[in-house]
Amino acid sequence: MNAQISRKAPTFEPLTADLRRMHLTVTKRFEAKVAAAKEALSHSHPGASTEVILEAALDLLLDRAKKRKGLVEKPRREKRPSRPDHIPAEVKRAVWVRDGGCCRWALENGGVCGSRQRLQYDHIQPKALGGKPTIENVRLLCARHNLLAARKIFGDAWMDRYAPASKATAATGRRDGGSAGARSEVPAAALTGPT
Ligand SMILES: [Zn+2]
Numbered sequence: 001m002n003a004q005i006s007r008k009a010p011t012f013e014p015l016t017a018d019l020r021r022m023h024l025t026v027t028k029r030f031e032a033k034v035a036a037a038k039e040a041l042s043h044s045h046p047g048a049s050t051e052v053i054l055e056a057a058l059d060l061l062l063d064r065a066k067k068r069k070g071l072v073e074k075p076r077r078e079k080r081p082s083r084p085d086h087i088p089a090e091v092k093r094a095v096w097v098r099d100g101g102c103c104r105w106a107l108e109n110g111g112v113c114g115s116r117q118r119l120q121y122d123h124i125q126p127k128a129l130g131g132k133p134t135i136e137n138v139r140l141l142c143a144r145h146n147l148l149a150a151r152k153i154f155g156d157a158w159m160d161r162y163a164p165a166s167k168a169t170a171a172t173g174r175r176d177g178g179s180a181g182a183r184s185e186v187p188a189a190a191l192t193g194p195t
Helices: 028-040 050-068 089-098 143-162 164-171 188-192
Strands: 011-014 020-023 119-123 138-142
Touching: 028 050, 089 138, 119 143, 138 143
Parallel strands: none
Antiparallel strands: 011 020, 119 138
């Protein structure tokens, strides 16, 4: 019977419209690899048939070949916006109208800055902290107050992240004398500084 053992390319015998029977002569080494692959995939593909294992292997091979040609099944996610302040034009228009074309920074005396110089669109909750470019989350600030807002917010975020103890202290009311509250006030130096 050995004379009939064929190492020719596999043949496919049509069984139904969709099913084929493949005749393929393989080595013992191949058989061992199939068994090893089934074992390796026993968690992700429990009880997978030889066909499933071989098809998964072929999929990997085809994917790799495609990638080498620069054809990727799923293009990577859209590249990140290069500008951190990307805000849709319609949001900018609405914010500009709502804020009256001037800086909305709240001053200690109860008013707002009102500057019309070097206005910028500011994320109230920063993008880095999950803030969205929505009308509600965007406001007009002059460049100086935009910088000050970022300093304050990222300063506070830094405190939350690296010094949770101070937060816990505040929550339990052991904070005394209002010194912690002073942190949220606008330092006069920052208001009059050259920036
Ligand atoms: Zn301002």
